[in-house]
Amino acid sequence: MVLLGRFMPMKYVDEYRNPQVVRQLAEQMRRLVSRPWQIMEICGGQTHAIMRFSLDTLLPVEITLIHGPGCPVCVTPVEIVDRAIWLAGQPGVILCSFGDMLRVPGTQKDLLTVKSEGGDVRVVYSPLDAVRLAQKEPDREVVFFAIGFETTAPANAMAVRLAKQWGLRNFSVLAAHVLVPPAMEAVLQAPGSKVDGFLAAGHVCTVMGLEGYRRIATKYRKPIVVTGFEPVDILRGIFCCVRQLEQGRHEVENAYARSVRAKGNLLAQRQIEEVFQLADRKWRGMGVIPASGLELRPAYAQFDAVRRFGLERISAEEPTECIAGQVLQGLKRPYECPLFARQCTPEHPRGAPMVSAEGACAAYYRYRPGRPADGPK
């Protein structure tokens, strides 16, 4: 990311990394907790921050953090990766993608390999870059690999809307959008689920608001605390979740109010609604979850890369040895996988959670390499 190595202070970042405040929150939690609780952070960004700042080691022994499925790179099934790889190898096609997807292994190879073989694969910072590229290169087919949760959907929807508005005939999207609430329900319904409460993803809720979570909190009697990504935010979220658990409450609570409004961002929701509709979606290692993804509405079907290039014929099975599905549902820790840190490393990943910085496997490999004994609880 462009901001690594910065020397200037950053407001709304630095003060939320104050170790003294983090310790104060951990101390408050120690006074509060009376019994063991297992709390799942949904978002891979939070998993990464927890590992990077060793936040789990500051918690009272009663509290265990379980890592959830909130990493879009990790949950994109091999089949869609294979489709992107096929597209990138076609003459005349420019495949635009967020950088994280380039090293995700497909059945045979990854996008980076296709690029080294001469495929035109370009990393974009924003979906707008992809649609502007299509405008500049009218003789090439530009396909944008549109992955992401609700946070990214408004940006990807805007790219499609602009392509229509500008009358572009050479732009399409390979849509692999996923939604958080159905994944939370899948986690809660999984046999052996151990989750007592959730930290919900602050940026997903910035877009979608809190409403979609109330039904889950009530139905499953689990507290859901919306929180951010910095150490102070995460500790505060855990504190609020533990306080609800200790008091026998199960409410949706907003601990990230500097960004999240109860109704979310209505303009962004309207744009998603205009371009996309609900669809069943296959999740890596978790199978098909009903109404857990987004597909283009019929009015925007001409921008669907699957339709344009006849990609339905490309299907693939998940590699059987990788336990990504169980890791993503919080049922197993990365180091319980026989491949972890042996055949599967960030340099030679076998499964997607080892690729993305937000994948639980990559976070463990980087910050807790192969030492479950002195690793997290």
Add this chain to the structure above:
Amino acid sequence: MCLGIPGQLVEVYQKDDLPMGKADFGGVVKEVCLAYTPEAQPGQYVLVHVGFAISVIDETEAGEIFSMLAQMESLAESEATEPMNEPPPSSPLPQQSISGPEG
């Protein structure tokens, strides 16, 4: 992937029929799309994800956790200087103090 970075808007303008702006992220200035936060003004902080501002940071809410913890700190200090007081309750936090209101 859902990374959102707070940046301070330094200017706003229209481009390709879209409200756009430039935001300063700790010294790095980048273009951001303001289609979802058209109310954002220069000087305000926006939370930016893949080139789009998805919220305007609420400054009052942002400071709330620190003022709450500071209050707790001073409470703890005053208790420490008055040893005859009752011992502090196990959870000295008022019910609603640590999280913001929903909205």
